Amino acid sequence: MPPLIETRNICKEYRDGQTVTPVLDNISLQIRKGEFVAIMGPSGSGKSTLLHILGFLDAYSSGDYLFEGKETSSYTEEESAKVRNRKIGFVFQAFNLLARASVLDNVKLPLLYSEIDEKEWDERARKSLESVGLSHRINHEPNELSGGEKQRAAIARALVANPEVIFADEPTGNLDSKSGQMVMETLEQVHQKEGRTIILITHETETAEHAERIINIRDGKIEKDEKIATRRLAKTFIK
Amino acid sequence: MRTAHTFKSAFKSLRANKTRSALTILGIVIGITAIIIVVSVSEGAKGLILSQIKGLGANIIFIEPGREPEGPSDFTQILSDSLKDRELKALNKRNIPDLKDLAPAVMVPAILSRGGETKNTNVLGTSPLYAEMLSIFPEQGVFLSDDDVLSGSNSVVIGYNVKEELFGPSDALGENIKIKNKNFRVIGVFPKKGQVAFFDVDNVAIIPYTTALNYISGSRHYNLIMAEISTDEAVPRAAKDIEITLRNLHSITDPEKDDFHITTQEDIVDRVGTITGVLQTLLGSVAAISLIVGGIGIMNIMLVSVTERTREIGLRKALGARPADILYQFLLEAVMLTIIGGVIGIILGALFSFTVSIVLSKTLNLDWSFVFSTKAAALGIAVSGGIGLIFGIFPARRASKKSPIEALRYE
Numbered sequence: 001m002p003p004l005i006e007t008r009n010i011c012k013e014y015r016d017g018q019t020v021t022p023v024l025d026n027i028s029l030q031i032r033k034g035e036f037v038a039i040m041g042p043s044g045s046g047k048s049t050l051l052h053i054l055g056f057l058d059a060y061s062s063g064d065y066l067f068e069g070k071e072t073s074s075y076t077e078e079e080s081a082k083v084r085n086r087k088i089g090f091v092f093q094a095f096n097l098l099a100r101a102s103v104l105d106n107v108k109l110p111l112l113y114s115e116i117d118e119k120e121w122d123e124r125a126r127k128s129l130e131s132v133g134l135s136h137r138i139n140h141e142p143n144e145l146s147g148g149e150k151q152r153a154a155i156a157r158a159l160v161a162n163p164e165v166i167f168a169d170e171p172t173g174n175l176d177s178k179s180g181q182m183v184m185e186t187l188e189q190v191h192q193k194e195g196r197t198i199i200l201i202t203h204e205t206e207t208a209e210h211a212e213r214i215i216n217i218r219d220g221k222i223e224k225d226e227k228i229a230t231r232r233l234a235k236t237f238i239k
Numbered sequence: 240m241r242t243a244h245t246f247k248s249a250f251k252s253l254r255a256n257k258t259r260s261a262l263t264i265l266g267i268v269i270g271i272t273a274i275i276i277v278v279s280v281s282e283g284a285k286g287l288i289l290s291q292i293k294g295l296g297a298n299i300i301f302i303e304p305g306r307e308p309e310g311p312s313d314f315t316q317i318l319s320d321s322l323k324d325r326e327l328k329a330l331n332k333r334n335i336p337d338l339k340d341l342a343p344a345v346m347v348p349a350i351l352s353r354g355g356e357t358k359n360t361n362v363l364g365t366s367p368l369y370a371e372m373l374s375i376f377p378e379q380g381v382f383l384s385d386d387d388v389l390s391g392s393n394s395v396v397i398g399y400n401v402k403e404e405l406f407g408p409s410d411a412l413g414e415n416i417k418i419k420n421k422n423f424r425v426i427g428v429f430p431k432k433g434q435v436a437f438f439d440v441d442n443v444a445i446i447p448y449t450t451a452l453n454y455i456s457g458s459r460h461y462n463l464i465m466a467e468i469s470t471d472e473a474v475p476r477a478a479k480d481i482e483i484t485l486r487n488l489h490s491i492t493d494p495e496k497d498d499f500h501i502t503t504q505e506d507i508v509d510r511v512g513t514i515t516g517v518l519q520t521l522l523g524s525v526a527a528i529s530l531i532v533g534g535i536g537i538m539n540i541m542l543v544s545v546t547e548r549t550r551e552i553g554l555r556k557a558l559g560a561r562p563a564d565i566l567y568q569f570l571l572e573a574v575m576l577t578i579i580g581g582v583i584g585i586i587l588g589a590l591f592s593f594t595v596s597i598v599l600s601k602t603l604n605l606d607w608s609f610v611f612s613t614k615a616a617a618l619g620i621a622v623s624g625g626i627g628l629i630f631g632i633f634p635a636r637r638a639s640k641k642s643p644i645e646a647l648r649y650e
Contacts, residue, residue: 078562110559
């Protein structure tokens with residue numbers, strides 16, 4: 001079985017007139033289904049760009065990207081949108097919940113663009129919210145939630161279309177440490193109970209240590225890629 | 240994307256900016272209001288004019304002095320004296336085989352008086368046929384007779400308002416009134432009629448045309464000759480015959496130099512069509528301009544909205560929205576906005592037209608009925624929706640083309 005995600009010598013550079021700024025330099029990596037990987041690096045290291053490329057949000061300059069064993073360079077906008085919708089769930093640092101919609105409607109949002117029958121939307125969204133422990137908040141609007149609750153609603157949204165992989169881009173970046181721990185705990189549960197692949201972007205070592213494997217990026221290159229011997233688990237941390 | 244949800248979210252975002260949405264659709268509202276008013280008012284005017292000539296019968300031809308007036312400020316007609324006794328005599332059955340009868344008319348402004356009461360009004364000199372042609376008959380007494388005309392009698396038939404102002408509640412029949420200081424005996428009083436064939440029956444005093452020419456007018460020419468033709472079908476032929484007769488009489492070879500003009504009912508209907516056509520073009524262009532301006536306003540606001548919601552667009556794209564989904568969403572918002580404007584415009588236009596019809600029929604005593612055209616309403620909806628599509632497509636395309644990460648990064 002091919003790895004879920006495989007890159008071969010991915011490069012990305014920004015052009016501004018004559019000046020070319022390289023951001024990613026020959027990134028080659030493999031991530032198997034069910035892994036919990038943290039991509040770590042200081043700001044400006046290229047880790048967010050890598051996540052955007054892996055998440056079909058951005059194009060790369062050269063190299064190969066295989067998703068589920070399939071070459072993706074020829075994907076059209078529509079095909080990329082389809083992959084984002086069916087296979088990928090995003091969790092953003094800034095939550096990105098729609099302010100005027102209820103939590104339930106926010107969680108349903110990816111289903112709007114899916115082929116899932118509309119009759120199932122409500123139940124799926126409710127189950128998804130239940131799995132992150134927000135059943136009591138479904139009819140609230142996002143501004144009535146705490147930061148941690150917002151991020152958990154965002155995780156519910158990422159899960160609702162039953163994706164292969166969750167991309168979490170600094171999910172605890174806007175949260176205090178306690179809420180951050182709760183969010184990490186939720187992600188761990190998603191990984192352990194449902195066996196979902198999670199790719200976490202962070203610059204904090206503590207957060208990265210929740211993963212099974214850490215890929216360190218510096219100046220657009222993979223500096224280190226290793227399994228973690230002692231995982232930091234959220235629950236033990238809280239106690 | 241599922242339509243019901245798209246509608247819901249479009250509606251939500253419009254409601255979130257109530258004031259802005261309301262101001263934005265103002266241009267559309269005004270444009271659609273104008274369209275509805277145009278259609279309603281011109282239909283009303285058409286109905287009014289047609290109802291005025293309806294009583295006339297299609298077999299009446301009007302012959303008036305002077306060439307056809309080319310506009311409201313063209314006075315040639317009034318100043319011309321080309322229709323006199325000679326012309327009246329020439330219009331006979333030998334020259335115009337289809338002719339049934341003639342009714343000449345002399346219209347003179349004059350002061351009517353009785354005792355201390357006076358009234359400034361129009362005195363009409365005509366023949367008995369006139370009453371039949373216009374289907375107006377006295378409520379009390381009788382209309383003029385052929386004898387009145389032949390003898391040039393001092394008989395007068397007065398309209399409702401003339402009677403009220405000169406006599407009040409007392410009886411007028413058999414009484415005398417003075418027209419230009421000459422005594423006339425009232426032989427008939429018209430009921431309250433309002434306008435008939437653009438002619439204000441309530442304020443008129445009708446006397447034999449012979450008397451009018453001799454004592455009141457001071458000149459020997461007619462303002463109008465009405466010709467009754469044997470059948471409706473013969474009208475075009477008879478009109479041609481009248482034209483030839485009068486041209487021969489006046490030695491006119493160039494039709495451009497006609498010193499008279501002939502109007503049939505068909506001509507009037509055509510002219511009404513022309514007038515309402517001009518009216519529609521005029522108000523229609525006002526509507527068009529305001530719709531275009533309104534459309535630009537919509538485009539402007541939609542562009543602002545697209546910029547404001549850049550993050551939302553990025554998020555939706557990240558969650559799997561295709562460019563077409565985003566395009567559809569913003570286009571729907573624009574179309575919803577303009578259609579709401581259209582509906583408001585239709586309501587306002589109908590209200591305005593309704594008020595106008597009430598005011599006109601109450602104050603001017605006109606037979607003006609309110610017309611709500613469902614066709615115009617459908618047109619209004621279609622036009623406003625179309626404006627939304629045309630002016631919404633550019634902002635919507637811009638939204639759909641936003642790159643997801645650029646959009647997500649936008650602050």
